[in-house]
Amino acid sequence: MILYDLRCEQDHRFTAGLDSMMSPNPECPACGGASSRVPSAVGIGGRASAGPSREQMPHSWQGIDRGNPEAVSHWRKKMEKREKLEEKYPELAGDRRPxxxxxxxxxxxxxxxxxxxxxxxxxxxxxxxxxxxxxxxxxxxxxxxxxxxxxxxxxxxxxxxxxxxxxxxxxxxxxxxxxxxxxxx
Ligand SMILES: [Zn+2]
Structure with a gap:
């Protein structure tokens, strides 16, 4: 299962787990309209996509589908990518010292x-x-x-x-x- 951010025609945003990249997008839970996948938000000068920020990553057990292995590895990959990116561009990380x-x-x-x-x-x-x-x-x-x-x-x-x-x-x-x-x- 892969987690996607989706957005309907009326701009309701939601997250859904899909079986594969080829799965059809679910309809909007709020209005029932058709939805489309939201591309990763942040780009750095066209060089690379920064992917979701730490704030956008799931923080709770529910956020990674109660430990579903595919969801966990999906987010682990995103997190690893983010960490590499933050090493290269420290300004992305912000000040995380205590x-x-x-x-x-x-x-x-x-x-x-x-x-x-x-x-x-x-x-x-x-x-x-x-x-x-x-x-x-x-x-x-x-x-x-x-x-x-x-x-x-x-x-x-x-x-x-x-x-x-x-x-x-x-x-x-x-x-x-x-x-x-x-x-x-
Ligand atoms: Zn909607």
């Missing part, structure tokens, strides 16, 4: 594993300051509890392993708006 902090000064500029912490803090602080100048109301709301004075709050910027601790510069703003360890996912 987010360490996304609150306080890092709201909208998440701190990710591998970032230079001192640099990121400086950048985020500067950006926040600029935002406050243009829009004084922004940045005043804070949903996190203040961490002043809590033991360990200022010790390591964002709960990083001690090896990655910024050595010299620890801007006080970072300590003040640092989320608790449990908050960074």
């Amino acid at each position: 987010v360490l902090a996304h609150e306080g000064i890092f709201e909208g500029r998440p701190l990710r594993a591998g970032d230079n912490i001192g640099e990121s803090v400086a950048k985020a602080t500067a950006a926040q300051r600029a935002e406050q100048l243009t829009n004084p109301a922004a940045g005043k709301h804070s949903h996190g509890k203040p961490t002043h004075g809590k033991p360990g709050a200022g010790k390591s910027g964002v709960g990083m392993p001690s090896a990655d601790k910024p050595s010299a510069d620890k801007p006080s703003a970072a300590a003040r708006s640092t989320p608790k360890k449990g908050d960074a996912q």
Whole structure:
């Protein structure tokens, strides 16, 4: 069985598993109209089709027909192709490093594993300051509890392993708006 994305004349989109490439397209489940297969969406400058993005791939067990071997291998091939493509064109992959902090000064500029912490803090602080100048109301709301004075709050910027601790510069703003360890996912 092969999964196809289909679209009817009224632009209803749906996915159906077909026995083979030669199988007739099923009728639209919404309106009963005739459907056609939707070609893989993204092309890169005419060189190659990028195929479905990771977001478009099935995430659930149902999405791969409860483990139907053909459906699984169909998507595994797509995933492998995608991975090769992302190696060649890293911009397709986006930033998939884990987010360490996304609150306080890092709201909208998440701190990710591998970032230079001192640099990121400086950048985020500067950006926040600029935002406050243009829009004084922004940045005043804070949903996190203040961490002043809590033991360990200022010790390591964002709960990083001690090896990655910024050595010299620890801007006080970072300590003040640092989320608790449990908050960074
Ligand atoms: Zn339809």
